Amino acid sequence: MKKSVILGAATIAGLAAGAAMAGTVDDVKARGKLNCGVTTGLVGFAAPDANGEWKGFDVAVCRAVAAAVLGDASAVEFVPTTGKTRFTALASGEIDMLARNTTWTFSRDVDLKFEFVGVNYYDGQGFMVPKALGVSSAKELDGATVCIQTGTTTELNLADFFRSNNISYEPVPIETNAEAQQQYLAGACDVYTTDASGLAATRATFENPGDHVLLPEIISKEPLGPLVRHGDHEWGDVVRWTLNAMVSAEELGVTSANIDEMSAGTDNPEVNRLLGSEGTLGEMLGLDAQWAMRAIKAGGNYGEVFAQNIGEETPIGLARGLNAQWTDGGLLYSPPFR
Amino acid sequence: MTTLTDPPKEQFRLSMLLYDTRYRSATIQVIALFGFMLLAAWIISNTIQNLEALGKPVEFGFFGEPASYDINQRLLEYSSRDSHLRAAFIGLLNTLVVAVLGCITATIVGVFVGVLRLSNNWLIARIMTVYVEMFRNVPVLLWIVLAMAILIEGLPAPNAFRGENPTATMDLFNSVAVTNRGVYIPEFLFTRSLGDIHFFGASSIRFDVSLDLLAFLIVLGGSIFAMRKVSANAAAKQEATGDRPTIWYIQLGILFVPMIVLMTALGLHLGYPELKGFNFKGGTHMRNSLIALWLALSLYTAAFIAEIVRAGILAISKGQTEAASALGLRSGRTMRLVILPQALRVIIPPMISNYLNLTKNSSLAIAVGYMDITGTLGGITMNQTGRELECVLLLMLVYLAISLSISGVMNWYNNSVKLVER
Numbered sequence: 038m039k040k041s042v043i044l045g046a047a048t049i050a051g052l053a054a055g056a057a058m059a060g061t062v063d064d065v066k067a068r069g070k071l072n073c074g075v076t077t078g079l080v081g082f083a084a085p086d087a088n089g090e091w092k093g094f095d096v097a098v099c100r101a102v103a104a105a106v107l108g109d110a111s112a113v114e115f116v117p118t119t120g121k122t123r124f125t126a127l128a129s130g131e132i133d134m135l136a137r138n139t140t141w142t143f144s145r146d147v148d149l150k151f152e153f154v155g156v157n158y159y160d161g162q163g164f165m166v167p168k169a170l171g172v173s174s175a176k177e178l179d180g181a182t183v184c185i186q187t188g189t190t191t192e193l194n195l196a197d198f199f200r201s202n203n204i205s206y207e208p209v210p211i212e213t214n215a216e217a218q219q220q221y222l223a224g225a226c227d228v229y230t231t232d233a234s235g236l237a238a239t240r241a242t243f244e245n246p247g248d249h250v251l252l253p254e255i256i257s258k259e260p261l262g263p264l265v266r267h268g269d270h271e272w273g274d275v276v277r278w279t280l281n282a283m284v285s286a287e288e289l290g291v292t293s294a295n296i297d298e299m300s301a302g303t304d305n306p307e308v309n310r311l312l313g314s315e316g317t318l319g320e321m322l323g324l325d326a327q328w329a330m331r332a333i334k335a336g337g338n339y340g341e342v343f344a345q346n347i348g349e350e351t352p353i354g355l356a357r358g359l360n361a362q363w364t365d366g367g368l369l370y371s372p373p374f375r
Numbered sequence: 376m377t378t379l380t381d382p383p384k385e386q387f388r389l390s391m392l393l394y395d396t397r398y399r400s401a402t403i404q405v406i407a408l409f410g411f412m413l414l415a416a417w418i419i420s421n422t423i424q425n426l427e428a429l430g431k432p433v434e435f436g437f438f439g440e441p442a443s444y445d446i447n448q449r450l451l452e453y454s455s456r457d458s459h460l461r462a463a464f465i466g467l468l469n470t471l472v473v474a475v476l477g478c479i480t481a482t483i484v485g486v487f488v489g490v491l492r493l494s495n496n497w498l499i500a501r502i503m504t505v506y507v508e509m510f511r512n513v514p515v516l517l518w519i520v521l522a523m524a525i526l527i528e529g530l531p532a533p534n535a536f537r538g539e540n541p542t543a544t545m546d547l548f549n550s551v552a553v554t555n556r557g558v559y560i561p562e563f564l565f566t567r568s569l570g571d572i573h574f575f576g577a578s579s580i581r582f583d584v585s586l587d588l589l590a591f592l593i594v595l596g597g598s599i600f601a602m603r604k605v606s607a608n609a610a611a612k613q614e615a616t617g618d619r620p621t622i623w624y625i626q627l628g629i630l631f632v633p634m635i636v637l638m639t640a641l642g643l644h645l646g647y648p649e650l651k652g653f654n655f656k657g658g659t660h661m662r663n664s665l666i667a668l669w670l671a672l673s674l675y676t677a678a679f680i681a682e683i684v685r686a687g688i689l690a691i692s693k694g695q696t697e698a699a700s701a702l703g704l705r706s707g708r709t710m711r712l713v714i715l716p717q718a719l720r721v722i723i724p725p726m727i728s729n730y731l732n733l734t735k736n737s738s739l740a741i742a743v744g745y746m747d748i749t750g751t752l753g754g755i756t757m758n759q760t761g762r763e764l765e766c767v768l769l770l771m772l773v774y775l776a777i778s779l780s781i782s783g784v785m786n787w788y789n790n791s792v793k794l795v796e797r
Contacts, residue, residue, distance in 0.1 A: 150429050170653075182653060197443070197455070210741075223532070224534060224535075225532065225663070
């Protein structure tokens with residue numbers, strides 16, 4: 038596709054410009070706007086609502102960072118990226134951070150020169166099939182036609198899964214989630230595979246979600262998280278600790294409802310350090326004292342964001358599962374604010 | 376007394392480079408060339424330096440690594456354990472398949488439409504005009520996407536062929552299945568196959584050649600050679616005696632008998648597609664992505680070719696047609712024997728660029744998930760390895776090589792139909 042050539046050229050140009058680039062924190066402040074890469078549209082994670090406003094779980098991270106750095110949760114320019122274009126967009130400096138349910142892998146972290154700042158959703162790759170097909174396990178999918186989003190880790194997991202189980206399949210590579218949905222619903226493929234959260238989100242938008250089932254097999258570990266360019270550690274710290282602030286806030290019981298009251302000062306020193314009424318954590322980060330308070334206020338703490346966008350009350354209906362706090366038997370564990 | 380003296384020999388001075396009109400343009404050109412080279416060198420060194428600063432020096436070692444992804448359409452065997460280079464090679468073949476199929480179809484459709492647009496039949500001429508304007512004026516990407524959407528939404532899924540009362544049935548005596556995953560047609564199978572010969576051992580460009588196909592081609596070539604001999608014999612006899620012997624049954628015999636003998640010896644039979652499990656099995660599977668891309672590219676390019684053909688025909692003066700009819704040639708023969716050979720000289724050069732365009736446009740394949748070289752090397756490989764610069768450079772090199780080969784062949788053909796002036 039011609040796009041990749043242009044993007045490739047843009048990368049080169051971007052890299053050339055990158056040498057002269059100052060810290061991203063300063064760039065964002067000078068611009069007054071955060072350029073945040075998101076999906077082209079995955080309801081619950083990042084999609085424009087009826088008013089054209091971006092909403093979702095990944096979007097909330099972007100807004101929190103914008104609120105922390107710029108003091109305005111709406112000062113975000115959302116840049117839709119596909120599985121194929123996202124890394125080039127980040128490497129070239131077109132976006133400051135990428136919050137696009139991107140799996141943290143060794144080669145992306147080390148070889149592609151990115152910095153994953155944490156995990157905001159612990160996911161795994163699953164399969165969705167029409168109920169009418171009568172399939173109950175992914176191992177019964179011998180000879181099936183499988184729709185996949187190209188340029189993702191799912192493509193590689195899929196090849197490995199079918200190979201190790203010694204069954205055959207026919208891959209249909211597709212650029213975006215919307216196209217995949219169209220092909221899947223038209224019956225051009227039997228199975229749609231991507232991260233289980235993405236499948237749940239996609240299924241929620243179907244006319245008859247009940248006609249489709251997610252197979253029990255989860256064939257991979259997919260820790261999804263926001264990432265930034267390698268080498269700009271100040272910026273990496275800002276994004277990392279904004280995410281940690283959201284997680285810690287839930288653990289410490291700070292919610293968007295009680296945050297104003299709590300920021301005046303509480304008996305818990307860690308809450309005080311987090312919300313800036315004690316200590317100089319914000320200053321160490323190159324921001325002001327209220328950075329974390331604004332970030333949490335933007336959309337609420339991690340639990341609130343989860344419940345609003347993808348939780349069990351929403352059409353997507355995901356349980357917390359692995360994404361519960363460590364105190365509740367999940368994997369969410371923010372380092373201490375000290 | 377007059378003395379003739381040579382005019383004083385002008386000394387070359389440095390300032391003349393700027394003030395003497397004889398040298399000035401050369402000076403400017405040299406300076407501009409230097410400037411350009413400096414700019415190019417700056418861009419290249421900057422890129423290399425920055426990539427090194429990023430810890431991503433330019434190197435091609437990743438081509439030997441396993442690709443780890445699968446490709447649905449492949450002419451040669453390939454598995455996810457093969458190298459990135461092999462994947463790129465499979466992609467290259469896919470590009471060539473769609474380019475060759477597209478160029479052939481576009482030429483046939485284009486010539487037809489171009490000639491018909493000049494038809495005296497008002498309706499036919501207008502329909503052709505509408506076709507040309509519609510296809511020429513809409514971006515080819517939209518045609519590709521539209522073709523794919525029609526194939527996916529318009530055709531039945533394999534599921535519809537199942538059960539007691541299927542909503543869809545196979546065509547042509549149960550031999551062809553048209554589904555929204557592609558068209559399954561019967562394939563040729565041999566019970567006593569001669570096998571394959573393998574080339575290039577285990578390297579990335581290894582391929583097999585079917586000995587059955589080779590035998591078929593040899594027999595076909597032999598038959599055609601014999602037919603020519605018979606035909607030349609008949610012509611010689613006609614020259615000598617004025618009587619042309621009837622040879623059509625001999626010709627037919629020469630063409631078909633050896634072929635039938637060969638096919639029976641090899642045990643030819645057809646393998647029919649059959650609904651098994653999730654999909655049709657057996658037969659040849661022409662995927663939707665290939666059909667959509669092929670159709671859209673050829674119909675789009677055919678619209679341009681039609682205009683070129685029309686221009687070529689109109690470039691031949693009316694006197695030629697009139698002279699031909701004065702000789703008693705009918706209109707069909709006038710077109711074939713008088714007009715087209717002359718028109719070809721005008722048609723070929725712009726035709727080359729259309730073939731090149733079609734080939735390059737085939738890089739839009741990813742829009743429908745057709746795994747051409749842009750999809751493998753410039754898509755998944757680039758994405759999974761993060762080697763943008765290397766992949767894009769190589770990709771450009773590949774397209775350059777394909778395009779130069781096409782124009783090389785076409786220029787050779789152009790020279791052979793050129794007017795030979797004495």
